Amino acid sequence: MKKEVVIFLTILSAFYCLEENLLRETLKTDKSQQEEWKGQVAGHKGAIVQLANGHLLKQVNQYETNVYPKVSQDEQIRKYLPTFYGISNTNGKAFLEMENLLANFADESALGTIDVKMGHRTFLENEKNDPTFRPSLFKDKFGLDYSIQKLQGKPMTKYNFMKLRDTLSSTKSLGFRIDASKLPGEAANNQYGKLKSPGDILATFVRLFGAESSNIRAQLVDRLKEMRDGVENSTFFQTHEVIGSSLLIAYDNQNATAWIIDFGKTVPLEKGFQIDHRSDWLDGNHEDGYLKGMDNLIELLEFGFISNGSLT
Numbered sequence: 001m002k003k004e005v006v007i008f009l010t011i012l013s014a015f016y017c018l019e020e021n022l023l024r025e026t027l028k029t030d031k032s033q034q035e036e037w038k039g040q041v042a043g044h045k046g047a048i049v050q051l052a053n054g055h056l057l058k059q060v061n062q063y064e065t066n067v068y069p070k071v072s073q074d075e076q077i078r079k080y081l082p083t084f085y086g087i088s089n090t091n092g093k094a095f096l097e098m099e100n101l102l103a104n105f106a107d108e109s110a111l112g113t114i115d116v117k118m119g120h121r122t123f124l125e126n127e128k129n130d131p132t133f134r135p136s137l138f139k140d141k142f143g144l145d146y147s148i149q150k151l152q153g154k155p156m157t158k159y160n161f162m163k164l165r166d167t168l169s170s171t172k173s174l175g176f177r178i179d180a181s182k183l184p185g186e187a188a189n190n191q192y193g194k195l196k197s198p199g200d201i202l203a204t205f206v207r208l209f210g211a212e213s214s215n216i217r218a219q220l221v222d223r224l225k226e227m228r229d230g231v232e233n234s235t236f237f238q239t240h241e242v243i244g245s246s247l248l249i250a251y252d253n254q255n256a257t258a259w260i261i262d263f264g265k266t267v268p269l270e271k272g273f274q275i276d277h278r279s280d281w282l283d284g285n286h287e288d289g290y291l292k293g294m295d296n297l298i299e300l301l302e303f304g305f306i307s308n309g310s311l312t
Contacts, residue, residue: 114249120289175293
């Protein structure tokens with residue numbers, strides 16, 4: 001088994017190296033169009049590049065290829081999204097051209113960003129149908145002994161990995177989790193996998209926001225409440241199961257705002273299904289918990305606690 005795991009990890013490492021260079025190899029354009037976007041917080045490094053015109057180019061999967069033309073037409077939420085300029089296909093790969101949301105911040109040296117993954121699950125229900133054995137995921141993230149104890153006989157599939165990961169973070173309990181952050185002048189930090197309690201999450205936000213924490217939190221709460229109203233009235237959200245989406249929070253010494261980004265596993269609801277984006281997920285009901293996460297995030301930032309959660 002050890003030999004198989006080593007071989008698998010070697011192949012996986014080579015795959016990610018290939019992914020990081022995919023845009024450059026596929027675009028084959030001049031250097032100005034191959035500049036890695038410095039504002040990227042989460043996801044595979046180098047997956048987003050900045051073009052000469054200031055727009056961003058991101059390789060997208062079939063889910064996002066289908067979603068962006070639709071969601072960008074929704075009047076209730078389009079102002080909370082990056083402006084969508086179209087999708088192009090090169091060498092069989094789809095690329096999304098979109099607005100650089102951070103361009104409005106004049107002083108990059110003072111800019112901080114936080115990626116908050118939304119919803120109380122990060123997987124689609126049909127992913128349970130993939131029986132592929134993935135021990136490397138558990139080994140790298142949790143350690144095999146710990147994983148075996150937690151799985152209690154369940155197979156080491158990607159589906160069970162994601163369910164376990166969501167349980168260990170605040171995803172399942174609160175409907176959101178801090179996925180990554182980038183402080184001014186520092187590299188991105190994605191070591192938040194086991195951040196779970198409301199108290200620890202609030203302390204992390206305060207630390208990231210720094211001396212202007214109260215002012216930044218107040219601005220964010222106003223923005224998030226406005227955004228939540230849009231989501232509640234959005235035709236797109238009424239007709240879609242929104243998985244793999246994030247809120248990108250950006251702030252400097254005086255200002256703070258947030259946008260909805262990424263729709264990596266978002267799919268239309270099957271005919272006859274209605275969800276409220278707040279109810280608990282049970283296998284087969286397609287609830288995603290997006291609004292539950294917004295409710296809890298707003299309450300935590302505004303009042304310093306979550307009414308159904310402890311600060312310890």
